[in-house]
Amino acid sequence: MDAQPSTGDPTTTHRRTIGPYxxxxxxxxxxxxxxxxxxxxxxxxxxxxxxxxxxxxxxxxxxxxxxxxxxxxxxxxxxxxxxxxxxxxxxxxxxxxxYVDGPDLSSVIDAQGPLSGSNLDALAVGVATALAAIHEAGIVHRDLKPSNILLSPLGPRVIDFGVAHLADTLAERTGTVIGTPSYMSPEQARGEPVTSAADVFAWGCVVAYAATGRPPFGSGPAPEVLYRVAHHVPYLTGMDERLRALVEQALDKDPARRPSAQRLLDRLLGREEVAVEAATRIVSDIWATSAEPTRRAGTAPDGADGSGGAAPDEAGAGRTGGRRGRRWVPVAAAGGALVVAAAVLVLALRPFGGSTPQKGPLATRDVTFNGSSLHVAIDAVRRRGTSVSVQLTVTLKDGNRWWPRDLFGAEMSGAALVDPPSGSKFMPASKDGGCLCSALPTQFFHPGDVLPLYATYTNVPEGLEEIGFDAPGFGLFAGLPVSPE
CATH class of the missing domain: 3.30.200.20 (Phosphorylase Kinase; domain 1)
Structure with missing residues:
Protein backbone atom coordinates (compact mmCIF):
# COMPACT_ATOMS: atom_id res chain seq x y z
CA MET A 1 0.00 0.00 0.00
CA ASP A 2 2.83 2.41 0.76
CA ALA A 3 4.66 4.20 -2.01
CA GLN A 4 7.64 6.38 -2.54
CA PRO A 5 7.16 10.15 -2.25
CA SER A 6 6.23 11.70 -5.54
CA THR A 7 8.30 14.28 -7.33
CA GLY A 8 7.08 16.99 -9.63
CA ASP A 9 3.49 18.10 -9.08
CA PRO A 10 3.27 19.18 -5.41
CA THR A 11 -0.44 18.40 -5.28
CA THR A 12 -0.02 14.68 -5.90
CA THR A 13 -0.22 12.22 -3.05
CA HIS A 14 2.68 10.48 -1.33
CA ARG A 15 1.03 7.04 -1.65
CA ARG A 16 0.35 5.15 -4.83
CA THR A 17 -2.86 3.62 -3.50
CA ILE A 18 -5.27 4.18 -0.63
CA GLY A 19 -7.34 1.04 -0.42
CA PRO A 20 -8.04 0.10 -4.05
CA TYR A 21 -7.95 3.77 -5.17
CA TYR A 99 -16.42 13.00 -8.89
CA VAL A 100 -18.39 16.03 -10.08
CA ASP A 101 -16.77 17.89 -12.95
CA GLY A 102 -17.70 21.50 -12.27
CA PRO A 103 -16.88 24.53 -10.13
CA ASP A 104 -18.55 25.33 -6.84
CA LEU A 105 -21.30 27.94 -6.60
CA SER A 106 -19.18 30.46 -4.72
CA SER A 107 -16.53 30.41 -7.47
CA VAL A 108 -19.13 31.08 -10.16
CA ILE A 109 -20.76 33.94 -8.23
CA ASP A 110 -17.35 35.46 -7.48
CA ALA A 111 -16.36 35.34 -11.13
CA GLN A 112 -19.61 36.13 -12.92
CA GLY A 113 -22.10 37.57 -10.47
CA PRO A 114 -25.57 36.32 -9.46
CA LEU A 115 -27.50 33.64 -11.29
CA SER A 116 -30.79 34.47 -12.97
CA GLY A 117 -33.52 32.94 -15.09
CA SER A 118 -33.69 29.19 -15.57
CA ASN A 119 -30.33 28.50 -13.91
CA LEU A 120 -31.42 30.25 -10.70
CA ASP A 121 -34.66 28.25 -10.79
CA ALA A 122 -32.75 25.02 -11.38
CA LEU A 123 -30.38 25.78 -8.51
CA ALA A 124 -33.26 26.35 -6.08
CA VAL A 125 -35.02 23.15 -7.17
CA GLY A 126 -31.83 21.10 -7.37
CA VAL A 127 -30.62 21.94 -3.87
CA ALA A 128 -34.10 21.34 -2.44
CA THR A 129 -34.15 17.99 -4.26
CA ALA A 130 -30.79 17.03 -2.76
CA LEU A 131 -31.95 17.99 0.74
CA ALA A 132 -35.16 15.99 0.33
CA ALA A 133 -33.08 12.93 -0.61
CA ILE A 134 -30.60 13.50 2.23
CA HIS A 135 -33.34 13.99 4.82
CA GLU A 136 -35.22 10.93 3.57
CA ALA A 137 -32.12 8.91 4.50
CA GLY A 138 -32.22 10.32 8.03
CA ILE A 139 -29.23 12.62 7.57
CA VAL A 140 -28.88 16.32 8.36
CA HIS A 141 -26.26 18.03 6.20
CA ARG A 142 -25.39 20.66 8.84
CA ASP A 143 -23.03 22.64 6.59
CA LEU A 144 -24.86 23.46 3.37
CA LYS A 145 -23.17 26.47 1.74
CA PRO A 146 -22.11 27.66 -1.74
CA SER A 147 -18.75 25.89 -1.62
CA ASN A 148 -20.57 22.58 -0.99
CA ILE A 149 -22.68 22.94 -4.13
CA LEU A 150 -20.98 21.99 -7.39
CA LEU A 151 -22.34 23.13 -10.74
CA SER A 152 -22.03 20.12 -13.01
CA PRO A 153 -22.99 20.00 -16.70
CA LEU A 154 -26.25 18.32 -15.62
CA GLY A 155 -27.13 20.72 -12.83
CA PRO A 156 -26.19 21.50 -9.22
CA ARG A 157 -24.89 18.72 -6.99
CA VAL A 158 -24.72 18.89 -3.19
CA ILE A 159 -21.63 17.39 -1.60
CA ASP A 160 -20.18 16.67 1.86
CA PHE A 161 -23.39 15.34 3.41
CA GLY A 162 -21.54 12.19 4.45
CA VAL A 163 -19.53 13.87 7.19
CA ALA A 164 -22.43 15.34 9.17
CA HIS A 165 -21.89 13.79 12.58
CA LEU A 166 -18.22 13.04 12.00
CA ALA A 167 -17.73 16.78 12.40
CA ASP A 168 -19.02 16.50 15.98
CA THR A 169 -15.88 14.63 16.97
CA LEU A 170 -13.77 17.49 15.67
CA ALA A 171 -16.00 20.02 17.43
CA GLU A 172 -15.71 18.20 20.76
CA ARG A 173 -11.94 17.94 20.41
CA THR A 174 -11.37 21.57 19.48
CA GLY A 175 -14.36 23.34 21.03
CA THR A 176 -15.24 24.71 17.62
CA VAL A 177 -18.75 25.33 16.32
CA ILE A 178 -19.23 23.33 13.11
CA GLY A 179 -20.74 25.33 10.30
CA THR A 180 -20.26 28.49 8.29
CA PRO A 181 -21.76 31.54 10.05
CA SER A 182 -23.36 33.18 7.02
CA TYR A 183 -25.29 29.94 6.31
CA MET A 184 -25.97 28.72 9.83
CA SER A 185 -29.44 28.68 11.36
CA PRO A 186 -30.29 30.63 14.52
CA GLU A 187 -30.51 27.41 16.50
CA GLN A 188 -27.03 26.42 15.34
CA ALA A 189 -25.75 29.85 16.33
CA ARG A 190 -27.19 29.32 19.81
CA GLY A 191 -25.66 25.86 20.13
CA GLU A 192 -29.05 24.13 20.21
CA PRO A 193 -29.82 20.70 18.70
CA VAL A 194 -29.70 20.73 14.91
CA THR A 195 -32.47 19.21 12.81
CA SER A 196 -33.31 19.11 9.12
CA ALA A 197 -34.91 22.56 9.56
CA ALA A 198 -31.39 23.97 9.81
CA ASP A 199 -30.67 22.71 6.29
CA VAL A 200 -33.84 24.44 5.05
CA PHE A 201 -32.60 27.70 6.59
CA ALA A 202 -29.27 27.19 4.81
CA TRP A 203 -31.20 26.58 1.55
CA GLY A 204 -32.78 30.00 1.94
CA CYS A 205 -29.36 31.58 2.53
CA VAL A 206 -27.84 29.81 -0.48
CA VAL A 207 -30.65 30.76 -2.86
CA ALA A 208 -30.55 34.37 -1.67
CA TYR A 209 -26.77 34.42 -2.20
CA ALA A 210 -27.09 32.93 -5.67
CA ALA A 211 -29.76 35.48 -6.62
CA THR A 212 -28.08 38.60 -5.21
CA GLY A 213 -24.38 37.81 -4.90
CA ARG A 214 -24.32 38.34 -1.12
CA PRO A 215 -25.34 36.28 1.93
CA PRO A 216 -28.62 37.52 3.42
CA PHE A 217 -27.01 38.14 6.81
CA GLY A 218 -23.79 39.60 5.46
CA SER A 219 -20.25 38.51 6.14
CA GLY A 220 -17.44 39.52 8.46
CA PRO A 221 -16.29 38.39 11.93
CA ALA A 222 -18.12 35.27 13.02
CA PRO A 223 -19.67 36.74 16.22
CA GLU A 224 -21.19 39.64 14.28
CA VAL A 225 -22.61 37.38 11.57
CA LEU A 226 -24.05 34.95 14.11
CA TYR A 227 -25.72 37.81 15.99
CA ARG A 228 -27.37 39.00 12.77
CA VAL A 229 -28.48 35.45 11.96
CA ALA A 230 -30.10 35.10 15.38
CA HIS A 231 -31.65 38.58 15.70
CA HIS A 232 -31.85 40.45 12.37
CA VAL A 233 -34.11 40.00 9.36
CA PRO A 234 -32.45 38.84 6.13
CA TYR A 235 -31.44 41.46 3.59
CA LEU A 236 -33.10 40.32 0.36
CA THR A 237 -33.21 43.53 -1.67
CA GLY A 238 -32.75 42.81 -5.36
CA MET A 239 -33.75 39.18 -5.04
CA ASP A 240 -35.83 37.63 -7.79
CA GLU A 241 -39.43 37.97 -6.64
CA ARG A 242 -40.34 34.54 -7.99
CA LEU A 243 -38.42 33.00 -5.12
CA ARG A 244 -38.41 35.60 -2.35
CA ALA A 245 -41.61 34.57 -0.57
CA LEU A 246 -40.41 30.97 -0.24
CA VAL A 247 -36.93 32.09 0.83
CA GLU A 248 -38.49 34.28 3.52
CA GLN A 249 -40.36 31.27 4.87
CA ALA A 250 -37.20 29.16 4.86
CA LEU A 251 -35.39 31.90 6.82
CA ASP A 252 -37.95 32.05 9.62
CA LYS A 253 -36.19 32.26 12.99
CA ASP A 254 -38.48 29.54 14.35
CA PRO A 255 -37.50 26.15 12.86
CA ALA A 256 -41.04 24.84 13.45
CA ARG A 257 -42.42 27.39 10.97
CA ARG A 258 -40.03 26.55 8.15
CA PRO A 259 -41.23 24.27 5.35
CA SER A 260 -39.61 20.87 5.01
CA ALA A 261 -37.29 20.18 2.08
CA GLN A 262 -40.05 18.12 0.45
CA ARG A 263 -42.48 20.99 0.93
CA LEU A 264 -39.97 23.35 -0.66
CA LEU A 265 -39.84 21.03 -3.64
CA ASP A 266 -43.62 20.82 -3.87
CA ARG A 267 -43.98 24.61 -3.73
CA LEU A 268 -41.24 25.19 -6.27
CA LEU A 269 -42.79 22.82 -8.80
CA GLY A 270 -46.41 23.55 -7.97
CA ARG A 271 -47.25 19.90 -7.24
CA GLU A 272 -47.85 17.63 -4.29
CA GLU A 273 -45.30 15.04 -3.18
CA VAL A 274 -42.91 15.56 -6.08
CA ALA A 275 -40.55 12.59 -6.41
CA VAL A 276 -36.89 13.53 -6.22
CA GLU A 277 -36.22 11.52 -9.38
CA ALA A 278 -38.76 13.60 -11.35
CA ALA A 279 -37.38 16.85 -9.90
CA THR A 280 -33.85 15.84 -10.90
CA ARG A 281 -34.95 15.31 -14.51
CA ILE A 282 -36.56 18.76 -14.59
CA VAL A 283 -33.39 20.36 -13.20
CA SER A 284 -31.21 18.61 -15.79
CA ASP A 285 -33.56 19.63 -18.61
CA ILE A 286 -33.47 23.35 -17.85
CA TRP A 287 -29.86 23.57 -16.67
CA ALA A 288 -27.53 24.90 -19.36
CA THR A 289 -23.81 25.59 -19.14
CA SER A 290 -21.01 26.31 -21.53
CA ALA A 291 -17.65 25.56 -20.01
CA GLU A 292 -14.17 25.96 -21.39
CA PRO A 293 -11.62 23.93 -19.44
CA THR A 294 -8.60 26.07 -18.56
CA ARG A 295 -7.09 23.94 -15.80
CA ARG A 296 -3.58 24.61 -14.62
CA ALA A 297 -1.41 22.06 -12.88
CA GLY A 298 -1.29 22.50 -9.16
CA THR A 299 -4.48 24.51 -8.68
CA ALA A 300 -6.78 23.31 -5.94
CA PRO A 301 -9.66 24.81 -4.02
CA ASP A 302 -8.77 26.63 -0.84
CA GLY A 303 -11.92 25.41 0.88
CA ALA A 304 -12.92 28.92 1.92
CA ASP A 305 -16.08 30.67 0.90
CA GLY A 306 -15.21 34.08 2.21
CA SER A 307 -17.90 34.17 4.88
CA GLY A 308 -15.74 34.40 7.96
CA GLY A 309 -16.32 30.83 9.08
CA ALA A 310 -15.99 29.83 12.71
CA ALA A 311 -14.80 26.34 11.88
CA PRO A 312 -12.39 24.67 9.48
CA ASP A 313 -14.06 24.50 6.08
CA GLU A 314 -14.10 21.01 4.70
CA ALA A 315 -12.61 20.77 1.24
CA GLY A 316 -15.46 19.56 -0.91
CA ALA A 317 -15.24 16.17 -2.52
CA GLY A 318 -15.67 16.12 -6.24
CA ARG A 319 -14.88 19.65 -7.26
CA THR A 320 -12.50 20.57 -10.00
CA GLY A 321 -9.42 22.75 -9.73
CA GLY A 322 -9.37 26.11 -8.00
CA ARG A 323 -11.29 29.27 -8.73
CA ARG A 324 -9.33 29.91 -11.87
CA GLY A 325 -9.59 26.31 -12.98
CA ARG A 326 -12.75 26.60 -15.03
CA ARG A 327 -14.78 29.27 -16.77
CA TRP A 328 -18.49 28.65 -16.33
CA VAL A 329 -21.04 30.61 -18.29
CA PRO A 330 -24.79 30.18 -17.75
CA VAL A 331 -26.81 30.37 -20.95
CA ALA A 332 -30.55 30.54 -21.60
CA ALA A 333 -32.49 27.31 -21.99
CA ALA A 334 -33.68 26.77 -25.54
CA GLY A 335 -35.23 24.03 -27.66
CA GLY A 336 -38.53 22.21 -27.29
CA ALA A 337 -37.75 19.94 -24.33
CA LEU A 338 -35.98 22.70 -22.42
CA VAL A 339 -38.74 25.21 -22.99
CA VAL A 340 -41.36 22.78 -21.70
CA ALA A 341 -39.35 21.99 -18.58
CA ALA A 342 -38.54 25.65 -17.95
CA ALA A 343 -42.22 26.52 -18.28
CA VAL A 344 -43.04 24.15 -15.42
CA LEU A 345 -40.74 26.10 -13.16
CA VAL A 346 -41.76 29.53 -14.41
CA LEU A 347 -45.45 28.87 -13.79
CA ALA A 348 -44.80 27.47 -10.34
CA LEU A 349 -42.24 30.02 -9.20
CA ARG A 350 -43.70 33.23 -10.51
CA PRO A 351 -46.71 34.50 -8.57
CA PHE A 352 -45.94 37.86 -10.11
CA GLY A 353 -43.55 39.26 -12.68
CA GLY A 354 -40.16 40.83 -12.76
CA SER A 355 -36.66 39.43 -12.60
CA THR A 356 -34.69 42.48 -13.75
CA PRO A 357 -33.78 44.75 -10.82
CA GLN A 358 -34.58 48.48 -11.03
CA LYS A 359 -31.68 50.90 -10.94
CA GLY A 360 -32.54 52.84 -7.81
CA PRO A 361 -35.93 53.16 -6.07
CA LEU A 362 -38.97 54.68 -7.77
CA ALA A 363 -39.80 56.77 -4.70
CA THR A 364 -38.59 57.22 -1.12
CA ARG A 365 -40.01 58.75 2.04
CA ASP A 366 -38.99 59.14 5.69
CA VAL A 367 -41.75 58.57 8.24
CA THR A 368 -41.95 58.47 12.02
CA PHE A 369 -43.97 55.84 13.82
CA ASN A 370 -44.13 55.43 17.62
CA GLY A 371 -40.82 57.24 18.00
CA SER A 372 -39.04 55.22 15.32
CA SER A 373 -37.62 56.86 12.18
CA LEU A 374 -38.28 54.70 9.10
CA HIS A 375 -37.00 55.10 5.56
CA VAL A 376 -39.39 53.66 2.97
CA ALA A 377 -38.26 52.94 -0.60
CA ILE A 378 -40.53 51.71 -3.41
CA ASP A 379 -38.09 49.58 -5.37
CA ALA A 380 -40.24 48.39 -8.28
CA VAL A 381 -43.77 48.18 -9.65
CA ARG A 382 -44.03 45.52 -12.34
CA ARG A 383 -46.84 44.15 -14.44
CA ARG A 384 -47.60 40.79 -16.04
CA GLY A 385 -50.93 40.97 -17.80
CA THR A 386 -53.46 42.22 -15.27
CA SER A 387 -51.26 41.31 -12.29
CA VAL A 388 -49.05 43.97 -10.71
CA SER A 389 -46.40 43.43 -8.02
CA VAL A 390 -44.95 46.08 -5.73
CA GLN A 391 -41.55 45.65 -4.08
CA LEU A 392 -40.42 47.93 -1.27
CA THR A 393 -37.91 48.06 1.55
CA VAL A 394 -38.25 49.64 4.97
CA THR A 395 -35.13 50.60 6.95
CA LEU A 396 -35.21 51.47 10.65
CA LYS A 397 -32.91 54.50 10.78
CA ASP A 398 -32.92 55.36 14.49
CA GLY A 399 -35.10 55.75 17.55
CA ASN A 400 -36.98 53.01 19.35
CA ARG A 401 -36.97 49.41 18.28
CA TRP A 402 -39.79 48.73 15.85
CA TRP A 403 -42.42 46.00 15.76
CA PRO A 404 -43.56 45.82 12.10
CA ARG A 405 -46.86 44.20 12.97
CA ASP A 406 -47.91 47.43 14.71
CA LEU A 407 -48.26 48.90 11.21
CA PHE A 408 -49.50 46.04 9.10
CA GLY A 409 -50.68 43.24 11.33
CA ALA A 410 -49.57 39.73 10.37
CA GLU A 411 -49.27 40.51 6.65
CA MET A 412 -49.48 43.37 4.14
CA SER A 413 -53.12 42.75 3.31
CA GLY A 414 -54.02 46.39 4.06
CA ALA A 415 -51.63 47.91 1.50
CA ALA A 416 -53.60 49.04 -1.58
CA LEU A 417 -52.92 50.04 -5.15
CA VAL A 418 -54.78 53.23 -6.05
CA ASP A 419 -55.85 54.53 -9.47
CA PRO A 420 -55.94 58.29 -8.66
CA PRO A 421 -58.13 59.43 -11.59
CA SER A 422 -60.93 56.98 -10.80
CA GLY A 423 -60.27 56.44 -7.11
CA SER A 424 -60.36 52.70 -7.63
CA LYS A 425 -58.47 50.60 -5.07
CA PHE A 426 -57.00 47.14 -5.49
CA MET A 427 -56.21 44.96 -2.48
CA PRO A 428 -53.54 42.22 -2.50
CA ALA A 429 -54.57 38.98 -4.16
CA SER A 430 -55.30 35.87 -2.13
CA LYS A 431 -53.67 32.48 -2.46
CA ASP A 432 -54.13 29.32 -0.41
CA GLY A 433 -56.31 31.18 2.06
CA GLY A 434 -53.77 33.95 2.65
CA CYS A 435 -52.54 37.18 1.15
CA LEU A 436 -50.20 37.02 -1.83
CA CYS A 437 -47.87 39.39 -0.02
CA SER A 438 -45.16 39.45 2.64
CA ALA A 439 -45.84 37.92 6.02
CA LEU A 440 -44.51 40.22 8.73
CA PRO A 441 -41.75 38.92 11.03
CA THR A 442 -42.43 38.27 14.68
CA GLN A 443 -39.40 40.02 16.12
CA PHE A 444 -38.42 43.58 16.90
CA PHE A 445 -36.29 45.59 14.49
CA HIS A 446 -33.30 47.60 15.64
CA PRO A 447 -31.62 50.62 14.00
CA GLY A 448 -30.00 49.55 10.73
CA ASP A 449 -32.33 46.58 10.17
CA VAL A 450 -33.90 46.34 6.71
CA LEU A 451 -37.29 44.79 5.98
CA PRO A 452 -38.00 43.78 2.34
CA LEU A 453 -41.71 43.58 1.45
CA TYR A 454 -43.87 42.78 -1.55
CA ALA A 455 -47.54 42.59 -2.48
CA THR A 456 -49.26 41.31 -5.60
CA TYR A 457 -52.50 42.60 -7.08
CA THR A 458 -54.77 41.13 -9.76
CA ASN A 459 -57.38 42.51 -12.15
CA VAL A 460 -55.49 45.78 -12.59
CA PRO A 461 -56.47 47.32 -15.96
CA GLU A 462 -53.68 46.95 -18.49
CA GLY A 463 -54.02 50.55 -19.71
CA LEU A 464 -52.67 52.03 -16.47
CA GLU A 465 -49.12 53.28 -16.93
CA GLU A 466 -48.91 54.90 -13.48
CA ILE A 467 -50.39 53.78 -10.18
CA GLY A 468 -50.43 54.86 -6.55
CA PHE A 469 -49.42 52.73 -3.58
CA ASP A 470 -51.05 53.37 -0.20
CA ALA A 471 -49.68 51.53 2.85
CA PRO A 472 -50.72 51.99 6.51
CA GLY A 473 -48.46 54.49 8.22
CA PHE A 474 -46.57 55.32 5.03
CA GLY A 475 -49.22 57.29 3.16
CA LEU A 476 -49.85 57.43 -0.56
CA PHE A 477 -47.02 57.18 -3.08
CA ALA A 478 -48.64 58.61 -6.24
CA GLY A 479 -47.55 58.47 -9.86
CA LEU A 480 -45.42 55.31 -9.67
CA PRO A 481 -44.54 54.07 -13.18
CA VAL A 482 -45.68 50.53 -13.94
CA SER A 483 -42.99 48.57 -15.79
CA PRO A 484 -43.80 45.59 -17.98
CA GLU A 485 -42.16 42.29 -17.09
Missing part, protein backbone atom coordinates in the same frame (compact mmCIF):
# COMPACT_ATOMS: atom_id res chain seq x y z
CA UNK A 22 -5.08 5.51 -6.94
CA UNK A 23 -4.81 9.22 -6.06
CA UNK A 24 -4.08 11.48 -9.02
CA UNK A 25 -3.78 14.90 -7.40
CA UNK A 26 -4.91 16.73 -4.30
CA UNK A 27 -8.07 18.79 -4.66
CA UNK A 28 -8.20 20.42 -1.25
CA UNK A 29 -7.78 20.14 2.49
CA UNK A 30 -10.02 20.94 5.45
CA UNK A 31 -10.45 20.26 9.13
CA UNK A 32 -11.59 16.68 8.51
CA UNK A 33 -8.92 15.61 6.07
CA UNK A 34 -7.55 15.79 2.52
CA UNK A 35 -9.52 15.31 -0.68
CA UNK A 36 -7.91 13.75 -3.76
CA UNK A 37 -8.98 13.23 -7.31
CA UNK A 38 -8.46 9.47 -7.67
CA UNK A 39 -9.22 6.52 -9.91
CA UNK A 40 -11.09 3.40 -8.88
CA UNK A 41 -10.02 -0.13 -9.95
CA UNK A 42 -12.00 0.30 -13.20
CA UNK A 43 -10.13 3.52 -14.01
CA UNK A 44 -13.08 5.86 -13.33
CA UNK A 45 -12.54 9.20 -11.63
CA UNK A 46 -13.73 9.51 -8.04
CA UNK A 47 -13.25 11.94 -5.17
CA UNK A 48 -11.33 10.35 -2.29
CA UNK A 49 -11.53 11.98 1.15
CA UNK A 50 -8.93 10.69 3.60
CA UNK A 51 -9.65 11.48 7.24
CA UNK A 52 -6.98 12.90 9.47
CA UNK A 53 -5.05 10.15 11.34
CA UNK A 54 -5.48 11.88 14.71
CA UNK A 55 -9.25 11.71 14.25
CA UNK A 56 -9.22 8.11 13.03
CA UNK A 57 -7.27 7.16 16.16
CA UNK A 58 -10.32 7.97 18.32
CA UNK A 59 -12.73 5.11 18.95
CA UNK A 60 -15.71 7.48 19.03
CA UNK A 61 -14.73 8.81 15.62
CA UNK A 62 -14.42 5.31 14.16
CA UNK A 63 -17.87 4.36 15.48
CA UNK A 64 -19.40 7.49 14.01
CA UNK A 65 -17.53 6.93 10.76
CA UNK A 66 -19.12 3.52 10.26
CA UNK A 67 -22.58 4.77 11.20
CA UNK A 68 -22.43 7.85 8.98
CA UNK A 69 -21.01 5.95 6.03
CA UNK A 70 -23.86 3.45 6.12
CA UNK A 71 -26.44 6.25 6.35
CA UNK A 72 -24.85 8.24 3.52
CA UNK A 73 -24.96 5.20 1.23
CA UNK A 74 -28.75 5.24 1.57
CA UNK A 75 -29.09 8.73 0.10
CA UNK A 76 -30.80 8.60 -3.29
CA UNK A 77 -28.52 9.58 -6.15
CA UNK A 78 -30.44 12.73 -7.11
CA UNK A 79 -28.79 16.17 -7.22
CA UNK A 80 -26.03 14.88 -4.93
CA UNK A 81 -22.52 13.51 -5.28
CA UNK A 82 -23.37 10.06 -3.87
CA UNK A 83 -21.15 8.17 -1.48
CA UNK A 84 -19.74 5.18 -3.36
CA UNK A 85 -17.54 3.53 -0.76
CA UNK A 86 -16.05 3.87 2.69
CA UNK A 87 -13.12 1.93 4.02
CA UNK A 88 -9.91 1.68 5.97
CA UNK A 89 -6.33 1.30 4.78
CA UNK A 90 -4.09 0.78 7.78
CA UNK A 91 -4.63 3.79 10.04
CA UNK A 92 -6.37 5.74 7.28
CA UNK A 93 -10.14 5.96 7.00
CA UNK A 94 -11.56 7.22 3.74
CA UNK A 95 -14.79 8.09 1.96
CA UNK A 96 -15.24 7.84 -1.81
CA UNK A 97 -17.82 9.91 -3.65
CA UNK A 98 -18.75 10.48 -7.25
Missing amino acids: VPVRRLGEGGMGIVYLARDPAGRQVALKVMRPELAAQEEFRARFRKEAEAAKRVARFCTAPLLDAGRDGDRHYLVTE
